[in-house]
Amino acid sequence: MINFQQVSKTYPGGHTALEKVDFHLKTGELAFLTGHSGAGKSTLLKLISVMERPSAGNVMINGVDLNSISKTQVPFVRRDIGMIFQNHRLLARHNVFDNVALPLVIEGMHRKNITKRVHAALDKVGLLNKVKCYPETLSGGEQQRVGIARAIVNSPPILLADEPTGNLDPELSWEILKLFEDFNRHGTTVLIATHDLGLIARMKYHNLTLNKGKLLLDPLKADIS
Amino acid sequence: MSLLFKSRMSQASNTDTSLVMTWYFIVLNIMRQGVHSLGEIWRTTTASMMTVAVLGVSLTLPTTLYLVVKNVQQVSSGFENASEISLFVKQGLPDKETKSLVKRLKLYPEISDVTYISNEVALEEFKQVSGFGQALDYLDSNPLPSVISVTPTKRHSKPETARKLLIKLESEREIDFGKLDIEWLERLNALLSLLRESVITIAFLLLTSVILIIGNTIRLSIMDKKEEIQVMKLVGATNQFIQTPFLWTGIWYGIIGGFFAYICIELMMWWLGSAISEVAGVYQAEFLLQGLSFFEFTNLIVLAVLLGLFGSYLSVKRYIKTIEPDKI
Known part of the structure; x- marks a missing residue:
C-alpha cells in the first residue's frame, strides 16, 4: 500500500531528514513509526501526504508514484488519507x-x-x-x-497519525490505540508515529524505527511479512 | 473520483452520476457558501461595515457628479432652441435698401417673424436703459448699427439648422454680421462635457482605490483564517473550494456597498429637493430634480459587485496558494 523506495529528503539549508528510506507497508497493516524527536518521523508522514516532496527516490501509494502527482492533484490524494495530529488541528x-x-x-x-x-x-x-x-x-x-x-x-483507505497520544495519559492513550486497532480490523492501513515506546511494547505490530533519518532493522519484520 | 484508488468512488458522486445532478450540486454548494459567507459578514459586523462604507462613499461621489451632469443637461435642453437671430445691418446703408431687405427677409420660408430696430430707435432705447442720457447727446453720430431681429420657424430653431440659417443670412449683401443667441448654450455644453470628463476621471480613481481597499480587506481576512485554510488543505480542499467564500465576501461587499451608495444619494436628493424647488420658484421654472432611474440603479449595483469581486479575486489569487500546511 505504502511503498518507499530509496527515499531521501534534504531540506533547503542542507539538513538531511531522511536518508535512503526503504520499506513497504502492506494493505490492511497497522504499523508504528518510532524514533527520537528529529529522527524524521514527521518528514516521513509529510512525504506520504504530499506536504513535502522527496529529494530522491519514490514514494508509492497503491502503485501510484507520488512524484507524478501534480500540484492541482494533491488535494485529491489527501482525500484518500485520513490524518490525525498531535495538536488536533480542529x-x-x-x-x-x-x-x-x-x-x-x-x-x-x-x-x-x-x-x-x-x-x-x-x-x-x-x-x-x-x-x-x-x-x-x-x-x-x-x-x-x-x-x-x-x-x-x-x-479513507489509509490513516496516518502523528503522535496521536502525545498529550494524553496512558489510559486515554490506550483507548485511542484501541480505536486505531478497530479501524485496522475493518481493512484500513494505519501508520502511527509515536515515541511512546511503552505503549507499543504491549502490542505486537510492525515497527519502523528511524534514527537520524535512517531506518533501523525491524525485529518484528520477520514475523509479520 | 479518487486518484490513488480507482475502485474507490468519491463519497459525493456515488449516488448521482448524471451530469445535470453533478452541476446541480456544484451550484448548490456555491450558493451554500454564499449564504455562509453572508453569515460570516454578519458575525464581523464592525469590520465589514467599515469596508462597505468605504465602498459606498466611494461610489456615492462619482454617482452624485453624474446626477449633476444629468440634471444640468435636462435644464439646458429646455433652452436648446434658438429663439432669435440678431442681424447687424452695415453702417450707412440707406433706409430704402434696409426696408427692402426687411421685406425680402419676411419672404424667407425659414423665418416666422422679423422685427426692424433702426439705429435711432436703438440709441433712444439705450439712452433710457443705460442712464447715460445727456452724455450721449454729445456724440457726433450714432455709433449703433441698425438691427434686424429674426425669429426662425420651429423647424429651423434647432442649433444646427439655426446656424445654417445664420450663414445664409450673413451672405446677404446688406448685412454686416449676425449673432445667434445660443452661443452661451454651446459654452455651457462645453463646460458640461468638461464636467463629464472629470466625472469619469474621478470615478476611475475612486473605483481603483475601492478595488485596492477590498483586496486588502480580503487579504487580512485570509491571513486571519490562515490556520483554518491550512487545515482545509490538509483534509483535501482544493484552492477553488477555499477561495469561493472569499469571492462571495467580495460580492456581498459590493451589493451592500451599492445599496449604501444608493441610500446616500436618495438622502442627498431629499435634502436638496426643497432648496432646488425654491430656486426653481424664483426663476418661475418648472424643474424636477432627477434621481437614479431603475436602470441606472441596477448599473450601480452591478458595478459595485464587479468591483468587490475583482478586488477579492486579486487577493485570493495571490495569497491562498501561498498558504501551505507545512507544519504538523
Whole structure:
C-alpha cells in the first residue's frame, strides 16, 4: 500500500531528514513509526501526504508514484488519507459537527448524507453527545477523538497519525490505540508515529524505527511479512 | 473520483452520476457558501461595515457628479432652441435698401417673424436703459448699427439648422454680421462635457482605490483564517473550494456597498429637493430634480459587485496558494 523506495529528503539549508528510506507497508497493516524527536518521523508522514516532496527516490501509494502527482492533484490524494495530529488541528470557530463534516463538505456531499456519516463517525469515537460543542469546551482526549472522527468520516483507505497520544495519559492513550486497532480490523492501513515506546511494547505490530533519518532493522519484520 | 484508488468512488458522486445532478450540486454548494459567507459578514459586523462604507462613499461621489451632469443637461435642453437671430445691418446703408431687405427677409420660408430696430430707435432705447442720457447727446453720430431681429420657424430653431440659417443670412449683401443667441448654450455644453470628463476621471480613481481597499480587506481576512485554510488543505480542499467564500465576501461587499451608495444619494436628493424647488420658484421654472432611474440603479449595483469581486479575486489569487500546511 505504502511503498518507499530509496527515499531521501534534504531540506533547503542542507539538513538531511531522511536518508535512503526503504520499506513497504502492506494493505490492511497497522504499523508504528518510532524514533527520537528529529529522527524524521514527521518528514516521513509529510512525504506520504504530499506536504513535502522527496529529494530522491519514490514514494508509492497503491502503485501510484507520488512524484507524478501534480500540484492541482494533491488535494485529491489527501482525500484518500485520513490524518490525525498531535495538536488536533480542529477549527476553533466551528462546532464538533462542522469539524467532522469538513472532509465531506469539501467533497461536495449532500447535506443529508453528511449528517448520517458524521453521526456514525462520532458514534464510533463515542462523542455523539458532543455534536454541538465547540472544540475548546472539550477535554484533550475528546478533542483528539474529534480529530480521529474527522480523519475517518470519509472512510479513507489509509490513516496516518502523528503522535496521536502525545498529550494524553496512558489510559486515554490506550483507548485511542484501541480505536486505531478497530479501524485496522475493518481493512484500513494505519501508520502511527509515536515515541511512546511503552505503549507499543504491549502490542505486537510492525515497527519502523528511524534514527537520524535512517531506518533501523525491524525485529518484528520477520514475523509479520 | 479518487486518484490513488480507482475502485474507490468519491463519497459525493456515488449516488448521482448524471451530469445535470453533478452541476446541480456544484451550484448548490456555491450558493451554500454564499449564504455562509453572508453569515460570516454578519458575525464581523464592525469590520465589514467599515469596508462597505468605504465602498459606498466611494461610489456615492462619482454617482452624485453624474446626477449633476444629468440634471444640468435636462435644464439646458429646455433652452436648446434658438429663439432669435440678431442681424447687424452695415453702417450707412440707406433706409430704402434696409426696408427692402426687411421685406425680402419676411419672404424667407425659414423665418416666422422679423422685427426692424433702426439705429435711432436703438440709441433712444439705450439712452433710457443705460442712464447715460445727456452724455450721449454729445456724440457726433450714432455709433449703433441698425438691427434686424429674426425669429426662425420651429423647424429651423434647432442649433444646427439655426446656424445654417445664420450663414445664409450673413451672405446677404446688406448685412454686416449676425449673432445667434445660443452661443452661451454651446459654452455651457462645453463646460458640461468638461464636467463629464472629470466625472469619469474621478470615478476611475475612486473605483481603483475601492478595488485596492477590498483586496486588502480580503487579504487580512485570509491571513486571519490562515490556520483554518491550512487545515482545509490538509483534509483535501482544493484552492477553488477555499477561495469561493472569499469571492462571495467580495460580492456581498459590493451589493451592500451599492445599496449604501444608493441610500446616500436618495438622502442627498431629499435634502436638496426643497432648496432646488425654491430656486426653481424664483426663476418661475418648472424643474424636477432627477434621481437614479431603475436602470441606472441596477448599473450601480452591478458595478459595485464587479468591483468587490475583482478586488477579492486579486487577493485570493495571490495569497491562498501561498498558504501551505507545512507544519504538523
